Structure formats: structure tokens, C-alpha cells
Amino acid sequence: MTVTAPPREAAAPSPPPARPSAGRRAWNLWVRWWRRLTAMRTAIILLFLLALAAIPGSLLPQRSLSQTNVARYFADHPTLAPVLDRLYLFDVFSSPWFAAVYLLLFISLVGCVLPRAAEHFRALRTPPPPAPRNLLRLPDSAGLQTRLDDAAALDVVEEELRVRRFRVVRRQTAAGPELSAEKGYLKEAGNLVFHLSLVALLLALAGGKLWGYEGSVLVVEGGGFCNSFQNYDTYSAGPLVEGNDLSPLCVDLEDFQAEYEENLTASSFTADIRYGGPGEEGTPQTIGVNDPLRTEGDRVYLTGHGYAPRFTVTTPDGQPPLDVSAPFLPTNPSTMASEGAVKLPDLGADQPQLALQGFFAPTGVVQGGILTSIDPRPLEPQVALIAYQGYLGLDTGRPQSVYAIDQEQIARGALNEVGSANLALGETLTLPDGTAITFTGYDEFAALQLSHDPGQVWVLGAAIAVLVGLLGMLLLRRERVFARPTAAPGGGGTVLTVGSLTRGGGEGGERFAGLADELRAALSARAPARPTPPAGGVSPDPEVPTP
Amino acid sequence: MTVDTTLAELSDALFSVSVGLYSLAVVAFCAQLAFGRRPAAARELVGAGAAAEPPAAPEGPAAEPPAVRRYGIAAMVLTVLGALTHAGVLLFRGLATDRLPWGNMYEFATAVVLVAVVSFAVLAVRRPVLRHLGVFVMAPVVLAMVAIGLFLYAEAGPLVAALRSSWLAVHVTTAILGFGIFFVSGIASVMYLLRLRHDARVAEGTAERGSLLDRLPAPAAIDRLAHRTAVFGFPIWTFAVIAGAIWAESAWGRFWGWDPKETWAFIAWVVYAAYLHARTTAGWRGKGAAWVNVVGLGVMVFNLLYVNMVSTGLHSYAGVE
Numbered sequence: 066m067t068v069t070a071p072p073r074e075a076a077a078p079s080p081p082p083a084r085p086s087a088g089r090r091a092w093n094l095w096v097r098w099w100r101r102l103t104a105m106r107t108a109i110i111l112l113f114l115l116a117l118a119a120i121p122g123s124l125l126p127q128r129s130l131s132q133t134n135v136a137r138y139f140a141d142h143p144t145l146a147p148v149l150d151r152l153y154l155f156d157v158f159s160s161p162w163f164a165a166v167y168l169l170l171f172i173s174l175v176g177c178v179l180p181r182a183a184e185h186f187r188a189l190r191t192p193p194p195p196a197p198r199n200l201l202r203l204p205d206s207a208g209l210q211t212r213l214d215d216a217a218a219l220d221v222v223e224e225e226l227r228v229r230r231f232r233v234v235r236r237q238t239a240a241g242p243e244l245s246a247e248k249g250y251l252k253e254a255g256n257l258v259f260h261l262s263l264v265a266l267l268l269a270l271a272g273g274k275l276w277g278y279e280g281s282v283l284v285v286e287g288g289g290f291c292n293s294f295q296n297y298d299t300y301s302a303g304p305l306v307e308g309n310d311l312s313p314l315c316v317d318l319e320d321f322q323a324e325y326e327e328n329l330t331a332s333s334f335t336a337d338i339r340y341g342g343p344g345e346e347g348t349p350q351t352i353g354v355n356d357p358l359r360t361e362g363d364r365v366y367l368t369g370h371g372y373a374p375r376f377t378v379t380t381p382d383g384q385p386p387l388d389v390s391a392p393f394l395p396t397n398p399s400t401m402a403s404e405g406a407v408k409l410p411d412l413g414a415d416q417p418q419l420a421l422q423g424f425f426a427p428t429g430v431v432q433g434g435i436l437t438s439i440d441p442r443p444l445e446p447q448v449a450l451i452a453y454q455g456y457l458g459l460d461t462g463r464p465q466s467v468y469a470i471d472q473e474q475i476a477r478g479a480l481n482e483v484g485s486a487n488l489a490l491g492e493t494l495t496l497p498d499g500t501a502i503t504f505t506g507y508d509e510f511a512a513l514q515l516s517h518d519p520g521q522v523w524v525l526g527a528a529i530a531v532l533v534g535l536l537g538m539l540l541l542r543r544e545r546v547f548a549r550p551t552a553a554p555g556g557g558g559t560v561l562t563v564g565s566l567t568r569g570g571g572e573g574g575e576r577f578a579g580l581a582d583e584l585r586a587a588l589s590a591r592a593p594a595r596p597t598p599p600a601g602g603v604s605p606d607p608e609v610p611t612p
Numbered sequence: 613m614t615v616d617t618t619l620a621e622l623s624d625a626l627f628s629v630s631v632g633l634y635s636l637a638v639v640a641f642c643a644q645l646a647f648g649r650r651p652a653a654a655r656e657l658v659g660a661g662a663a664a665e666p667p668a669a670p671e672g673p674a675a676e677p678p679a680v681r682r683y684g685i686a687a688m689v690l691t692v693l694g695a696l697t698h699a700g701v702l703l704f705r706g707l708a709t710d711r712l713p714w715g716n717m718y719e720f721a722t723a724v725v726l727v728a729v730v731s732f733a734v735l736a737v738r739r740p741v742l743r744h745l746g747v748f749v750m751a752p753v754v755l756a757m758v759a760i761g762l763f764l765y766a767e768a769g770p771l772v773a774a775l776r777s778s779w780l781a782v783h784v785t786t787a788i789l790g791f792g793i794f795f796v797s798g799i800a801s802v803m804y805l806l807r808l809r810h811d812a813r814v815a816e817g818t819a820e821r822g823s824l825l826d827r828l829p830a831p832a833a834i835d836r837l838a839h840r841t842a843v844f845g846f847p848i849w850t851f852a853v854i855a856g857a858i859w860a861e862s863a864w865g866r867f868w869g870w871d872p873k874e875t876w877a878f879i880a881w882v883v884y885a886a887y888l889h890a891r892t893t894a895g896w897r898g899k900g901a902a903w904v905n906v907v908g909l910g911v912m913v914f915n916l917l918y919v920n921m922v923s924t925g926l927h928s929y930a931g932v933e
């Protein structure tokens with residue numbers, strides 16, 4: 066790399082030049098900084114900074130992972146949290162300083178690797194360099210005795226090296242003939258592919274973030290949803306996604322099944338769905354954990370499940386009974402104990418608003434009046450209900466969770482507890498004003514998530530290229546071998562000096578010893594057969610064309 | 613699916629046997645080091661200090677007296693026997709539960725240690741001089757096994773639904789391989805740093821020749837071992853991370869989400885990339901690079917222990933009390 070290239074302009078021993086122009090100075094400064102940024106040691110520092118920068122993202126709760134945990138952290142550390150928040154420590158991976166580190170790293174990478182690519186491209190088209198003057202100074206070298214003459218000895222070496230896929234060049238110099246050979250160009254290519262694929266990977270990731278979106282929704286068996294932002298319980302979208310860009314896809318949930326091992330470990334979750342354009346009949350498909358629906362551009366995942374208990378509410382004013390149901394969120398995935406709320410603001414003109422705070426146990430046992438769940442399967446479904454009447458506060462403009470009653474309304478006295486009971490299937494809780502709530506059954510719901518990430522296949526492609534480049538870079542060896550014959554001191558033969566230079570792979574010595582042995586063998590195999598070939602019989606090409 | 617308790621108990625028994633064999637191997641490795649001939653060390657000192665003719669084969673086992681060699685061979689045999697029973701632990705776990713035996717932290721950590729032992733054994737069979745590192749590899753192995761048995765043990769049981777996927781199998785298998793290899797690499801770098809410090813002390817006269825550290829292979833050989841294992845481990849780790857992302861895409865709906873485990877896998881990857889760079893950068897080569905490698909090992913261990921047991925990401929394995 067051009068890491069430690071000396072600042073040539075400054076070193077020139079010319080007479081003190083006139084003060085360089087401002088533009089010139091700015092340029093020099095820029096060149097100096099650019100060199101510093103693209104130096105290898107900067108890369109090491111930046112890699113370290115990247116590793117350090119990622120650490121708070123794993124130690125502090127992150128908004129991208131769990132809003133709830135961040136909210137809890139704010140509640141637990143009311144003075145510290147806002148300060149951390151100012152430093153983006155709850156959004157580390159989308160923070161400007163994290164971006165600064167990786168952008169600098171990638172600029173450094175491009176600035177480092179592109180010149181190297183150009184150099185590599187030039188090297189591909191130029192023959193291996195001339196042999197150094199003293200081959201014995203190379204890390205590995207040997208002298209081989211042979212009875213062959215110069216040219217024939219070099220022929221043998223050339224042949225042996227070509228079999229080993231070296232590019233070979235022979236030159237005629239003032240000091241006599243010599244041979245240079247090189248192999249392992251793919252190592253350099255691997256380096257380039259690896260580093261440039263990292264850039265491609267980053268770009269693909271960024272593209273996916275800009276044009277991707279994700280929405281999730283709870284769907285009760287028999288229900289469905291269509292792909293539009295209004296229909297999702299939560300969604301997030303990249304800045305370049307427009308509301309009407311979403312692909313026209315509707316999904317209906319026909320059936321959900323959960324299966325368990327004997328020890329109640331969940332063994333499989335599957336959902337039978339139909340999917341298609343709006344208004345279409347739809348194609349049936351079963352999706353499950355590890356097995357999403359993949360359509361062109363979109364994927365639909367089954368990310369969770371739970372129970373939605375059903376109730377019938379009969380008011381004392383003689384209105385027809387009302388069937389209601391609401392999804393309860395599992396609070397314990399191994400017993401599927403779930404919590405949720407039913408809110409009924411419009412029961413009738415002169416009825417107070419009604420709210421049920423509930424606990425659902427698919428297999429319930431009551432001990433000391435407390436309902437708990439002991440099995441995730443719906444063997445003995447029961448609910449514990451607390452009923453409130455009064456004013457729910459739904460139209461105050463304050464957002465409320467669908468799964469809980471606003472405690473503020475209770476504290477303020479707007480909602481009052483009017484009854485509670487543990488109900489098995491078919492049992493009824495009757496409130497003091499005569500309102501009757503019957504637990505009539507349950508549905509299962511599935512949490513479905515629709516994701517759209519146009520960058521994803523590109524990320525995969527780039528990742529594969531990263532791996533291929535890495536293997537090429539780490540496993541291949543770049544190796545140069547030089548040979549130069551000199552007349553043997555006693556006459557009647559040649560001493561062939563062979564030297565080699567290796568980059569990467571280590572253990573050059575052993576491999577060179579092996580090569581030297583094989584050359585020796587090849588030379589002696591050839592020598593007795595043809596003591597001295599007629600002069601001029603083999604004219605050594607100054608440069609053997611390379612394939 | 614039921615768990616075959618006989619096989620599960622056999623697996624647990626083999627765990628104790630392998631800890632015992634490893635402990636004996638440590639004793640034998642110790643004996644090999646302790647009874648190494650002093651004159652050899654003295655000669656080396658002269659050779660190094662006076663830059664006389666370079667020792668012909670500084671790595672060759674030729675200089676060792678037969679008794680010491682026998683201790684070395686006994687240690688290797690014990691190590692290999694230990695590794696075989698250790699493999700049996702996982703084999704019978706797998707047969708008992710009818711699945712790949714790395715479904716929880718106990719099994720994962722056990723497999724990582726096995727990979728470390730096998731990597732070391734392969735290297736030490738091929739280069740006898742590396743046997744002198746045996747104590748320093750096998751003693752941490754014994755400690756790790758005891759800690760795993762005490763703190764991570766989990767009963768044999770089936771896998772939760774999310775873990776039943778072939779990409780997960782690929783991901784976890786390669787993660788174990790990468791981790792085990794990095795483990796050997798990290799220990800080699802630790803030994804390299806200790807040896808360098810010791811040599812420096814000897815040079816300035818604050819320490820004497822003749823300590824156990826002098827019987828280690830030459831610093832350059834240890835450093836080369838560290839680098840070569842890291843070069844071997846890095847693509848495997850890269851592949852493990854990619855396989856994990858492919859699996860996460862089908863299981864969690866996104867291929868990368870900065871879950872704590874993912875974050876630390878990334879941090880480790882970046883640190884090892886920094887190590888490989890440092891090895892080829894003037895000014896970092898040697899000591900600086902070795903420190904980066906040690907940091908890498910720290911990150912891997914942190915990722916295994918802290919992130920699995922303390923943080924609450926999607927990865928946290930169940931079954932650790």
C-alpha cells in the first residue's frame with residue numbers, strides 16, 4: 066500500500082520556492098489528510114472505533130429493538146436518560162456519530178483499495194519484475210548444481226514453474242540469462258473483491274432502509290388484513306416509501322395451530338393463510354416459524370400468537386346481547402397466561418361505558434382465589450375479569466393502549482370498579498346494575514408481520530462476494546521465484562541460484578525447500594540424457610509470451 | 613419426542629471422564645515442561661544473544677531427552693483420549709435428544725471447548741514443538757469445562773420451535789468452529805506476549821532464564837501459530853455470521869437487527885479484521901497485533917457469557933439457571 070509514501074514534493078532539494086499559492090497549499094493539505102485517512106493504521110483505528118461505537122448499542126436499550134425497554138429506562142433513570150438520549154445512545158445504530166465512523170472507514174477503504182486495484186490491473190499486464198541482483202538475500206534461496214548448460218537449466222526451471230501455474234519470463238541481461246516467475250494474482254483480486262463487496266453490502270443495506278417498510282398486525286382466526294399503513298398496529302417505513310407504493314396484498318388467517326412437546330416446549334406454530342390481491346379468491350399457504358410466505362418483494366411472517374377471549378354482554382335495558390372479543394397479549398410464553406382489555410364505550414343511550422380488564426389462562430387453576438395458567442394449550446380456559454363502569458376517556462385525545470385500561474381514569478375516579486370474578490366457559494359475571502357478562506369462548510390470533518426490503522437480495526449477493534473474496538485473499542499465496550545460472554567453479558556445469566519471495570500464507574521456507582528438491586530432481590533427471598545440447602539449439606526468448 | 617435418559621446419563625458421565633483425562637494431560641504437559649533440560653535453554657540464550665550460527669532446527673524435537681519426550685507423548689495421548697470422550701458427551705446428548713447437540717449454552721460451550729482441544733491437538737501432532745504450549749491451552753480448557761459443568765449445565769431436552777431450522781444448525785456449527793479456533797489463537801497470543809515480556813526482562817536483567825516460559829517455542833513461532841489460526845477462523849466466523857443472518861431473516865423477519873448477540877458477533881468480527889490488518893501493518897506487527905487478538909478473545913468470551921446470561925435479546929438461550 067502507499068501507506069508510508071514519503072512526501073516527495075517536500076523532500077525535493079530545490080532552492081526554497083516562492084511561497085506556494087493558497088490553492089496549492091490547500092491542495093497539499095488535502096493530499097496530506099487524504100494519505101493519512103487512507104493509511105492502514107487509520108483503518109485499524111477506525112475498525113477499533115467501529116467496534117467501540119457498537120458497544121453502547123448492546124448495553125443500553127435501543128428504540129429499534131424495544132420502545133418499552135427504553136421507556137422503562139427513562140422511568141428508572143429520570144435524570145440520566147435524557148442526557149443519554151441527547152447523545153443518541155438509545156438509537157446508536159442510526160446515530161450521526163456511528164454513521165460518521167463507518168462512513169470514514171468506508172471512505173478510507175475506497176481510497177485505499179481503488180488505487181491498489183489500478184496497480185493490480187497494471188501488474189496483471191506487465192511481466193514479473195527482473196530478478197534482484199543478489200538472489201541469496203531473498204527470504205528463501207538455494208543453489209542447485211547441474212550438468213546442464215545455462216539455457217537448458219533455465220528451461221527445466223521454466224517448465225517446472227509453468228506446471229505450477231507460474232507466469233514465467235526470461236530475460237537476457239548483461240550478467241547473463243535470468244528467469245522471473247510469479248503466481249497468486251488471484252490473491253490480490255480476492256482482496257479487492259472482499260473490500261469492494263463490503264462497500265456494496267453497505268449500499269445494499271442503505272437501499273433497503275430507504276425503500277423498505279415493515280408492518281405488524283394481530284389477526285384473529287377468520288380475519289385478515291390488507292397491506293396499507295392504516296391497517297397495521299405498528300409500522301415503520303423508510304424515508305423514500307410513499308403510502309401508495311405498498312404492494313397490493315391481502316392476507317386472511319384461516320386457522321392457527323400450536324403444537325407442544327410433552328414438557329410443553331413449543332414444537333411448531335403454523336398458520337393456514339390465503340393471500341392475493343384485494344378482492345381475489347387468494348392462494349392457500351401454510352406459514353410457520355422459520356417458514357414465511359415469500360411473494361415477489363414481500364414476506365409475511367408469523368411472529369407470535371395468542372388468545373382472544375369472547376364475551377356476550379347483556380345490558381339491563383333490553384337491547385339484544387352484544388358479542389365482543391379482544392386479543393389478549395401473552396405475558397408468559399410458556400403457559401400463555403395473557404392479559405388484555407375489552408372497552409365498550411357505546412352500550413346504549415343511558416348505559417355507562419363499560420371496561421373489562423382481563424387475565425386469560427388457557428388451562429386455568431384457581432388457588433386462593435387467584436387464577437393462574439399451567440399449560441399453554443386451551444384445555445381448561447378461564448378468565449379473571451375486573452369490570453369498570455364510568456367514563457373511559459377514549460375521546461380525550463390522550464393515546465391509550467388497546468390492551469389495558471387507562472389507570473389515570475381510575476385514579477381520577479372517572480372509572481369505578483363494579484365487580485370481578487373468575488369465569489370458566491359459559492359462566493357469567495353480573496354487575497350491580499344488572500349488566501351480565503358471559504365468557505362464551507375464545508379465538509386464537511396470530512401476530513403477522515409484513516416486510517418489504519428491496520435491498521435484501523443485494524445484501525445476500527454482496528455477503529457471498531465478501532466471503533469468496535475473503536477465501537481468495539486468505540488462502541491463496543502470492544509468490545515470486547527468480548533463477549539465475551552461473552558457471553560452476555570447477556567448470557563443466559552450472560550452479561543455478563534460485564530465490565523466492567512469498568506474501569501471505571506464512572511457512573514459505575518449507576514450501577520453498579519442497580520446490581528446490583523437485584527442481585533438483587528435475588534437473589538431474591534431465592542432465593544424464595542430454596549432456597550438452599548443441600549451442601543455439603534452444604534460443605532463449607528474451608521474453609516468453611505469457612498466457 | 614422423548615429424551616432417552618440412559619443416553620443422557622451416559623453423556624453426563626463422559627463429561628466427568630473427559631475432565632479427568634484433560635486434567636491428567638495438564639499434569640503430563642507440566643511434567644514435560646518442568647523436566648525439560650536446562651542446558652537446552654542455556655544454549656538457546658547464547659545463540660540468541662551472540663547471533664552466532666543460527667540454531668539449525670530451533671523447532672525440532674531433536675534436542676529433547678527421551679524422558680521428556682515420553683511425557684509429551686503421554687500428554688498428547690491423554691489429550692486425544694479426553695477429546696474422544698468429550699466428543700462422546702456431545703454424541704450421546706445428540707442421540708438422547710434426537711437433534712444436533714448444541715441447542716443450549718451448556719452444549720454450545722462444551723462443543724466450543726472440544727473444537728479448541730481438537731485444533732490444538734491437530735497442530736501439536738503436526739508440530740511437536742507446539743506441545744510445549746500444552747499446559748497453557750489445556751489448563752484453561754479444564755477450567756472452562758469445570759465452569760461449564762458447574763454453571764451452565766442443562767438437562768437434555770427438546771428444542772423450542774424457533775431453533776428447529778437447518779440454517780440454524782449451519783450457523784451454530786460454524787460459530788462453534790470459529791470460536792474454538794479463535795480460542796486457540798487467543799491463547800497463543802497471550803503466550804506470545806508473556807514470552808516477549810519475559811525475554812525483555814531477561815535482557816534487562818530483572819529476570820532469569822530457566823522459567824517455564826523459556827521452554828515455550830520461540831516467540832515468532834507462537835505468533836505465527838496465532839496468526840494462522842486466526843486466518844483460518846476468520847472466514848469461518850464470517851460465514852457463521854452470514855448464516856445467522858440468513859436464518860434470522862426467515863425466523864425473525866429481518867436479517868439483521870442489532871440484537872445484543874448480533875452486535876457482539878459484529879464487534880468480534882471487526883476486532884479480528886483489525887487483528888489481520890495489524891499483522892500486515894508496520895508498527896502494529898508483533899505486540900500490538902497480539903493485543904488486538906487478545907481483545908478479540910475477550911469479546912468472544914463476553915459474547916458467550918455476558919450476552920447469553922445477562923442481557924435479554926432474542927438469542928438468550930433458555931435452560932440456564
Ligand code: HEM
Pocket residue numbers: 066102103104105107108112170171173174175177178256260263538539569843846882885888889891892
Ligand atoms: C470494514 C472494514 C474492513 C474490513 C472488515 C477489512 C478486512 C480485511 C481482512 C480480513 C484482510 C485480510 C488480511 C490478511 O491478508 O491477513 C484485509 C486486508 C487488507 N485490507 Fe482491509 N478491511 C477493512 C477496511 C480496510 C481499509 C479501510 C483499508 C485501507 C486503509 C484496508 C486495506 C487492506 C489492505 C491493504 C489489505 C491487504 C493487506 C496485505 O495483505 O498486506 N482494509 N482487510
